[in-house]
Amino acid sequence: MSRVQRCFESLASAGFLRHHLSGNQLELLSHGRAYAEQLQKQWLSLRPLAAHLSGISEIGSTSPLEQRFSFARTTEFSSLIQRLQKDHPRKAKCPTVIKHKSNSSSFCLRGNPLFSVKSPATILTTDFLVEPDRALEHFYNIQRESKIWWMRLSSNPSRIRIVPCDLPEEFDPKSYQAIDLRSQAGEVTVEELSMVRLGGDDGPFRLPDGRTGESVQPTVIRSVIELETATCALLLDGCDHERDAQSLLLNCALAPYQCGIACLLEESGLSGDLDDLCLHLKHVLNHAGLRLCQGKGFFAAKDNGHLADHFAESDMLGVPYTLVVNDQTLKNGLMKLRSRDTRLSETIHISDVPDYLLNIFKK
Template sequence: MKSVIRNGPVLKQLLDACKSSKFVTLDLENDTVKKFHLTPIGKMLKNNLREEFYRGESGTELYEGSSELSLMENLRFAQETFAVSLPFGMAVEDRFTGRNIQLSETHQMELERGSLLTCSYFINPATSKEFMYKAQRQRKIWWMRFACDPGRYFISDPRQDSARRIQSVNIRARFGDEELTLEQLELIPGDAMWEQMRGFQAKAGRSGKKITPDVVRISQCAEVATLGVILDAAQSSEENSVKIHRRLAPFKCGIVCMTEDPIQLEELRDLARHLTTVIRRVNLAVLDCSRQTTGTSNQRSLTKQLHHLDSIGVPYSLLLREQSLQNGLLQLRSRDTTISETIHISDLPHYLLKIITS
């Protein structure tokens, strides 16, 4: 993905740049994104984003609901199965087709298929405003934590639907003079949810008294959120290096063999397969590139493989040399610094897991 000039219609330039990325395909007609599709790498990025989104707000139990059930049916299941008490949350993924989404004041997206991720938190009305304020700050920090440019993210001015007394804010990202809406937070009074909750009540506090909760609902379109991460990386990354955060990166590590000896190459490939298995056992996605090494023109092959790993946002690369077979020492290269450190094979995968999840 080519770097983008930081003046003029930045969002349009970034969307144009995405056409050459490894994560999405799209057409841009005037100010409308059409034929938007995630590549297999892009789908892995979306899945990682979804997992992080569903980790929930700190200190609040979050249960997984079903989009095939009504809200009341999900609540009844949670109450009967887990004996829930306030506060608690319910996460649901709704799939949709044929929807137009407003990205910014000037740009929209036509989505053939998409997913709406929602976390609904059921809160004691006495503390719901405090929870809403805390949640919007946490959501802004969540986006900043995974960003190349944390300063682009902000909370919009609050709005209120006077008829139903629903308060809402958006988490947005600035790209030049335009603002991309990434997700929405709403504080909904319990009586405004009466029909959907059908009189649902839950225990609150130590008294065990049952009350009708308010709802703080956080929602994002998974495809728009994924596009937002890619746009942030496109504006901030250098050419041929997509600096997606290590926790979101589709692959956490790539393995590259470095030798011009065909016999040694086969032994290094065996080592690469072993390391791939070891790393996957701790649930880290790893890309074994050892079969792309030909045993000739080693430096050119290495450069090509590292460029490929950088272009799909892989944060770390393990470089296996002939000496690795004798002393067990490997080179761990960082995508962001291009600096390599020496580690021993016995330190994998725990060292890699530590730096990925930190």
């Protein structure tokens, strides 16, 4: 069995995705959808000064090449610019950034031979309208920024690489450029970047230059992320590692569940007090905005073997940290904080929760 197939099976058993052999399609399950939601939030927070436009219609069924280079002269893109000028007049200048989300039952990124994602797909698009004389400079800067972003989200940053795209002969390299950002975990394209230089007095629209006020025909640099495909690529990346035990090494900011709570029942007479303590910790962590595991919010282990089994399940869910309380916690306030990545535990005091964890996730 190949490493990729083993990853598919592990992710399926953990409730992240389902692999349909017919058509080699992947379908996100509950944990996978929760992970995709966190990835989308990260995208929304990226470049916070962008103009966000909602209610974009579904992308039409055009060829990948048309999707990549002809979008700037379509009626849909003209409507997008009109929306920008109407809803965000102060940002209708050059340079500026537009973000919008759409759904498509036919859109697909090129260069993904490993799998397809069950439709409809969620398309996250960022359009950069830049000065034509600085277009290549912007294009290279955006490439670098995007690669760094994906490297931060990946469990193995060295797997993210930039792949140049060959242009057809009829496309002038001075007016068109394109690269893919790919994860080497399955050679999956996670983002497409394309530059289209419109030029000419008969261009579809013009915007004032933000520095000089002169009316210019901007060059458009478009970033396209297919959310479900990118989610599956990052999940494969987190699952494909050299550790001796199954686990999912998800980025702490993206993990659907950031923290778990477990109590070790060493003295049966204290179970009620430990339950109350765990519920209190659950309330404190929820109030701090940390995402906890499902269910009642904590796990009761009858012995160390039972606790070890719980750690194994948490590791496959990608939970970065687990708080472990026992009867001694009731006496001195000390508990263990177990790390998914190192499998080691450190001792912290209850008064340090949740600030200690929040500082970890900010790093």
